[in-house]
Amino acid sequence: MRRLYPVVAIIATVILCGCAGTMNSVSALLSGGPWWTAAQAGNLSERARSLEARGELPMALDHWRLVGRIAVDPAAAVREISRLESKIAEAVHAHHQNGMVELKNNQPAAARNHFLAALRLDPTFRPALIQINARFSPFPLAVHLSAPGDQPVTVAKAVFGDEEKAFLVAWFNDLPVDQALKPGTLLILPKLEKRPTKKVRKKKPLNQLAQSNRLLAENDLDGALALAVQANPNDPEVQVLIHTIHLQQATAQIVSGLLEAARSSLAMVPDGFTGKDAAEEALQAALQRRQTALVLANARDYFDKGEYQQSLARLERLLEETPDSMDARDLATEARYRLALDHFDHKRFLEARKVLEKADEGHQASMTLNETVRTRLASLAQIHYRNGVKHFINEDLKSAIDEWETALAYDPNHDNARENIDNARRLMQKIETLP
């Protein structure tokens, strides 16, 4: 028997390896293990030299660093790493210096290429990146530090040469236009050419109504409204135009989800105005969708927390109001299944059956669970039925009826239980009426 030990050992090893998929690792070990890795050092060194010859110094350096990790004797790699690091650092420094010189010589393209070359060799070299970003990579915003006594008006005058652009300072920094600024406040401003803008003559347009109509046709609602409200308010055409603009604003706001703003815009339009009813309907539909989304999110929260009863209650209410919500329906199906499963796991089979009465017939898991619950209830009903029979034989009719009623509750199709209950009750009546 003991002679078989080596054979047993080999078989056990093979089985263990096979079960764990280790044979694959054995082949991986042979083709990619430590011996294989060490053997790649020469290959990598050759690639590193080739890369260096092509000017790809950072990649060559990476190759040498790898060689340093895997080579049996890393001394040569350490030397190459040190040499290449110095070579790269010197080249980066030289490119940066040359770039600055070219800038002074007003040769921006040559300067840019030097900075790019420095970045190619060392992508973390900040001075070159700063030069590229500052001089060759335009960005539309700039920063400005406020001085003592500054307000948006003074900043606009100082930066744009036009104090009427104070609203720009305010808008870009979310400030009121008349706010006094603390000294040293960092302001974000658009990069505009500093030139006094041509003053737009503030003469009234000859025909504001026509102007406004034209802006409306171009869908510039704010511009159209600004002009329309300056026109004669008693002119019926102006009134129609203003109502039309408010209506279109409301429509755009509904699409954007700004429903409160849409409600305010619609309030400016008189009842009976063409298109108002349709916009009202669209607003109501959007409000309903938002409400649905909120309830759905709330139900999903409960679902995620495992509170399926709460989730289901909200979803069923939601589905009464919006029966077409597929998201609500899907989540309700899942919540119903999870709730029933929870009842089932806690042996609350009657509750599980009640929940599953509304289960979606297309939900396979619910249908399978329903079948399991009903089978379990049927077997429990049979146990209670037999208990009832035992009580009946012992002439304990009341206990027998209780058991059969339980059996009937578990299995409403248990005809024997129903029949026995009737018989037992009749018997009890007879006994009670005996003299």
Next chain:
Amino acid sequence: MSNQPIRHQSYRILICAALLIAAALLPPAIHGEEMNTAPSPLLPLLVGARHADTPTSIAQRFLNDAAMGWMIVEYNGREAFSGGESVLVPTAPFRPGGLTPDGYQTVPVLAYSDIGDSTEQVSRSAFYDQMRWLKTQGFVTITPDQLTEFMKFSGQLPNRSVLITFDTASQSVYATGIPILKELGFSATVFLSTDGVGRRNAMTWNQIRQSHKDGFTIGCRGRSGRSLTRRTSGQTFEAHFKSVASELRLARQAIKTQVDDPCLFLAYPHGDTNDLVSAMAAKLGFAAAFIRRAGDNPFFADRYGIHRTPIDNRINAEQFATVLTTRIPADLN
């Protein structure tokens, strides 16, 4: 008889050794990894290719992303590997900004107005031919997100990257353009003016949501699609400014509400911008914005003035090929 206990002892040692070897081999088997992976996140991994491995399968195994196969191809300078051959798998961008000794990368961005037969549009057959040509030439479509990372000098793109954009959310784009792109494994960006959605011949919000789910980026082209740089006569500078701000803010808000994803990219309506409109786009939270004018897009280009080359029925196959420049020669040694 006296040798028996020694022999039994040897057998037991043998069994234990066999079990130990098996146990030692278990961890790599469980993780399905090679045993020689370098732990550093900065250095590439040195791995051995398996039989029938491709850059894609190697990228899936070591980077958990098959789409990164191009990095393996570009780092190793080859597209195929035989079993047992050493492969270096880069774990981080190794060429940010696409800088090489002989130049730098530029990303072509194509601007299609619509699919159709008029001059400004591109016909279905021409569009199909152009996309097929891109595929056969090894071009990879990227998203504006990827382009933005590249332009921030924090990301790397495949050498042959292209961004495809549409300046309309028309039914033709939905029914013709998008299926062709999907068939070829491409994606694109659809810039829409929100007021036009659901109108005649335009995509509905449901179709836009579906396209977004399918991997297409939804960008903004204003609310009405009117020019943001042209001021109407009689309109004050401030009134014009406020109307542009409202135009952009409402459009951005509408897309976020309908698509349930922030809208980060803007194509200036009519393809025009100026300093102020670009600054407003940046302030309102757009990560990048596109003009409609041919030009190069290296990483250091203006992120709020990214060039797009208009492609229409007047462009022939030869001209189309010349538009797809991906490298600007420069001495960066």
